[in-house]
Amino acid sequence: MNKLFIAAAATILLSSGAAYASDAGKPQWGYTGKGGPEHWGSLSPEFATCSTGKEQSPIDVPDAEGGTVKTNYNDTKVNVVNNGHTIQLNYGAGSTLESAGAEYDLLQFHFHSPSEHTLNGKSFPLEVHFVHKAQDGTLAVVGVMFEEGAENAELAKIWQNMPAKANEVITSDVTVNAGNLLPADQTVIRYAGSLTTPPCSEGVKWHVMTSPIEASKEQVEKFLSTVPANNRPLQPLNDRSFKTHKHSH
Numbered sequence: 133m134n135k136l137f138i139a140a141a142a143t144i145l146l147s148s149g150a151a152y153a154s155d156a157g158k159p160q161w162g163y164t165g166k167g168g169p170e171h172w173g174s175l176s177p178e179f180a181t182c183s184t185g186k187e188q189s190p191i192d193v194p195d196a197e198g199g200t201v202k203t204n205y206n207d208t209k210v211n212v213v214n215n216g217h218t219i220q221l222n223y224g225a226g227s228t229l230e231s232a233g234a235e236y237d238l239l240q241f242h243f244h245s246p247s248e249h250t251l252n253g254k255s256f257p258l259e260v261h262f263v264h265k266a267q268d269g270t271l272a273v274v275g276v277m278f279e280e281g282a283e284n285a286e287l288a289k290i291w292q293n294m295p296a297k298a299n300e301v302i303t304s305d306v307t308v309n310a311g312n313l314l315p316a317d318q319t320v321i322r323y324a325g326s327l328t329t330p331p332c333s334e335g336v337k338w339h340v341m342t343s344p345i346e347a348s349k350e351q352v353e354k355f356l357s358t359v360p361a362n363n364r365p366l367q368p369l370n371d372r373s374f375k376t377h378k379h380s381h
């Protein structure tokens with residue numbers, strides 16, 4: 133192989149790499165290889181918290197004493213985004229979560245497969261994150277697990293409008309309600325955590341529901357055939373503690 137050929141090949145690699153980075157405007161992160169979760173903290177100074185943070189998510193949620201929340205979710209028209217990392221439904225204004233005396237607006241919900249949180253060591257095939265924001269900017273996320281079972285009718289409406297390619301959006305007059313993706317028993321376990329994607333910002337008020345809902349095997353497979361497996365590995369608890377159940381023996 134002559135030197136000219138090597139130089140030309142290197143130039144092509146460099147220029148295509150540079151074009152990719154400048155297109156996105158941000159370092160490329162993902163779930164495997166050089167952009168994978170173990171490298172997030174060093175991909176960019178903005179992502180440093182991914183490796184230096186002490187209250188990171190997800191975690192294994194212990195069998196602890198639960199609390200309650202109140203949701204006031206309205207119907208919203210389907211607006212589904214494939215952002216290359218997940219499938220996300222952007223929510224219309226006016227839906228709220230009340231938790232521990234604070235009120236938050238529902239902004240969007242999105243999915244992870246397999247689940248990011250585990251419940252007392254148990255992983256689930258799918259997890260939905262309902263992302264809310266208070267007036268002061270504080271984020272509150274509600275996580276709900278799906279176990280394999282019957283087809284989920286609310287999920288079916290979203291999946292029918294799932295964009296096949298990254299950076300595509302599908303809007304429709306079909307309406308969905310986030311409340312239909314909540315279990316009957318809405319007991320939550322609260323903990324202080326972070327975004328589970330870069331920049332892994334902390335100060336996120338997590339509410340993980342202890343009761344799962346159902347989705348079919350085919351529904352989980354459709355998600356995984358459209359976006360990659362997108363679960364960040366479990367993060368250390370560090371100084372975070374939980375009130376344990378008072379067992380009656």
Ligand SMILES: [Zn+2]
Nearest residue numbers: 242244261328
């Ligand atoms: Zn999430």
